[in-house]
Amino acid sequence: MTHTRETTMRLKTALLGAAALTALAPAAMAQPTERGASGHLGLFYWQAPSVLNPYLSAGTKDLEASSLMLEPLARYDENGTMVPYLAAEIPTVENGGVSEDLTSITWTLAEGVLWSDGSPLTAEDVRFTWEYCTAEGGGCAQLAKFEGVTDVEVVDDQTVTVRFDGPQPNPYTAFVGYQGPILNHEQFADCLGPAAPQCTEANFGPIGTGPYVVTDFRPNDVVQLEANENYRDASKPYFATVTMKGGGDATAAARAVLETGEYDYAWNLQLAPDVLEGMVEGGTGQLNTAFGASVERIEANLTDASPDLPEGERSTVAHPHPFLTDPAVREALSMAIDRTLLTEIGYGEAGRPTCDLVPAPELYASGNTDCIEQDLEGAMQMLEEAGYTDTNGDGVRETPDGEPLEMLYQTSTNAVRQDYQALIKEWWEQIGFSVELRNIDSSVFFGGDPGSPDTFQRFYADVEMYTNTFDGTDPQAYLSAYTCNKIPSPDSAWVGENINRYCSEDYDALIAELGETADLDERGRIAKQMNDMLTNQSHIIIPLTARGELSGVANSLGGVKLNAWDSELWNIADWYRIEG
Template sequence: MTLKPILLGATALAGLASMAMAERGSDGHVNLIYWQAPSIMNPYLTGGTKEREAASLVIEPLARYDEKGALVPYLSDGIPTVENGGVAEDLKSITWKIKPGLKWSDGTPFTAKDVKFTAEYCMNPEGGCAQLAKFEGVSEVEVVDDLTVTVHFDGPQPNPYGPFTGGTSPIIQAAQYAECTGARASECAEENFYPVGTGPFVVDEFRPNDVISLSANENYRDPDKPAFATMTFKGGGDATSAGRAVLETGEFDYAWNLQLAPDVIANMEEAGQGEAIAAFGTLVERLEMNLTDPSADLPDGERATTEHPHPFLTDPAVRKALSMAIDRVLLTEIGYGKAGKPTCDWVPAPEIYAANNTHCLEQDIAGANELLDEAGWVDSDGDGVRDKDGVELSILYQTSTNAVRQDFQALIKQWWGEIGVETELRNINASVFFGGDPGSPDTFVKFYADVEMYANNFDGTDPQSYLASRTCEKIPRPATQWQGENINRYCNPDYDALVKELGGTAELSKRGEIAIELNNMVTKDSNVIIPLVHRGRVSAKSNTLGGVVMNTWDTELWNAADWYRIEE
């Protein structure tokens, strides 16, 4: 038995196609605002969601996930399955057929060679690809002919839809990136800011951490799309100003990720310029524990590396006590209301993969204090901070600048103070924090702090690649240009072995069991990841913007080619 993708029927696809009105460029200009500004247009060199969102306007995968998590063809001519012969009977390969006649935005043909190149680009061990988990188990990508490519796996792969699907695994042009492989990947500014693509838009001007100017791709495969001739993708500011720009002033047409209290959004909507749109997926606000020493006393190339274990967060009792002290129910109430659910799980959905743990939902300050006492962490000098063997429980806790996150920080600092943990709070501009600059000391991937807080999710409805992101080889380090998704520097051979077992398991219920066990290993069993809130994704659209379909399983801009202007 193989895991089948959820396929979208022809009627639904036709419905999506009909949403775009008139002819290409006829609806003029559209304005987007993302309060986290993109720093690059290459999602392979950053773990930031904002870059993946922006890049999805320009570069595309073979297939995407729709708003229901169904896999739908984009650059491919269909979705390969065992039934239609696209997936091998032994599950060791998947063959994609490319739509004929596709062109890059520079007018050159899109071919299978570009697909193969993309895999080699990401799988290069010196390149530090941030999306390496998408290529877990891939042994070779074979060009069969110009419009056919086969992905070979090193063993049976019941879920072969990792490579080249979703917003985190788009195809880049081989000709453009030929000199940008391996260690040179992050040095190619022109290529990474102005990618040649197949998507509905092309980049005219890119200002890192500021604004992107785009225009309709003249070589886009549908001659009537996109309806908008030009687009401004404004970055920076904060969630409040972004929400107001759409819901109150009408200055912008779309605002992403309104991480605001529910009453604040409701008050903005009263102005009548637009509406908030929301959906639940797999987005989890969480704390990440750094298992390595981020001390500035260490040389820059050695900070937050596995050569130097963390002085106290390597103690499981400390991590567990930090989790026990938190009131997740209160955090959810003040931060998200009905748009949030307190959670103990890193993978909260779909249901077959959700552990539905409840062990952390009740705050236990007394229990946390008792646990630290038993582990030998005591306040030996009466300064209110626990210590052991000359090491104090003193934490630098960082996150991006955002009102809800700063509220969370203040409350968590208070609770940790009640268990004898000293906490210094730091917030960093979101455009920098989630950026991909390997030279910056302030990115969430470099993790020059003890604890940090953020949220992200995974493409589609299968968490295999997401869970694979915490294997040992995904640890960011100088040799990978500080790229990699395993920001905790967690390395557990048992976890790695279980990820490999998941990759070779076909029976769906068994896959669910393995995924739950993996979730529990980094949450319930070790508290390396401390989940807080299962968040609904909330964004805003103006009343004059049509065709928007909220999607939590891919990028929110997944169908921007279908957007159009509604006449007032």
């Protein structure tokens, strides 16, 4: 599959058209002035949410859905600038909110914020959220947000102080961004630790401070919502009701907005550029894109996922992988990939080939390019020199112990990912691997069901492919996900961010150093070193494509500001129907 220069230029025009539409619509058309005046809003999130609690799932679709109800103290706007949400202002050293020794940050809550049940938001809710995520046996999916936090002190009903175990140059981790919202302490009081996944009513219908309230939730299918009557802005949200439709695929989502007009917003349009370009000609919607730090990558499982192992022992640190623990094998897998071709086919102008886990912002991006050029011959030579040879002539190499290099390669179901899988399988088989492909419904793959064997956290495969990113512009919490204490296991109900089961004392030491470093240039240096440890040095993570956030927006929808640094739905209270 290829796309011509003409197709590329037309796609550029479509993308620019979306930006123009978003920028000009609010000025050209009067916004509503009353809550609910715009009627019904249809969102097509074809990766359907499985849970509405962001502390039980790292899947982007679950985080996005949760952001309709749950809010943090502060978040990031479309320019990556931190802005207050539930807080009255952003604490700084200058205004006295951050202590001069950088060991604490004090947040003051905005006046008059109510939960959707009418009760007041208090500092106790903030403290409880920390207790919830750090409770023993809970396996919190956002634990990295609370790295270095020793206490969350309730000063009074409106004031809370977060204390750190030492100077924290970046104190804006806990309770900042859509990955770290505040929970209602009364609703979740009995849901600490191992009980967290069992609190179905709370996890499926959280009481929130956001613009919408859940009226019906069918996991892996659809969420129905209505305007929060206790929302702090009396005139918002402008839509009275919202449907977040899941299921299907990116093609169906794109058509529903760009061709048929059945829905207003389609998220994550992972489709070939020429396919999208044709759909835009349908005339009912435009494309909206923004680049942040999202990377489509392959993750290597450092543990043995063999189904021959007893349940509870598969993909655990007790059983190292028979060959993916060898850096030479992982490097050969990386060398065999043509990232430029993959990106051209899969994303066109909405993607860039990359060798980095953190491709942006520039301060933290290593800018590695060594992996961009495919080297099949070099990959075969590396395997040969490391002792992986094809002794029986069947085309599949064996380990020095005689075990064939057979791999299960899994990802979620969508057309672009299956194209990536097919090409990568072909390249890996050329260098002597046997590769079985598996794709899993995205709602399940990115879901938080601790009983499912098919989630990306449980990782019952040898390698898997997906994208995630971090909110805001500082990658400290994101990189902290790969520390030893965040490995998913049966004891944590398979919740945990370190899905590779990677554990390095040197890496953990760098995270500690980053947490104590204030100088921005030094922070950039340390973050780059950590990025390189995970990617071009160890190849535990094999980056492929830096992806732009790409969504479809109906021509009749105003107020949308696509955000690559936070939830795409970050300002949904401001969305409205353009009449006429």
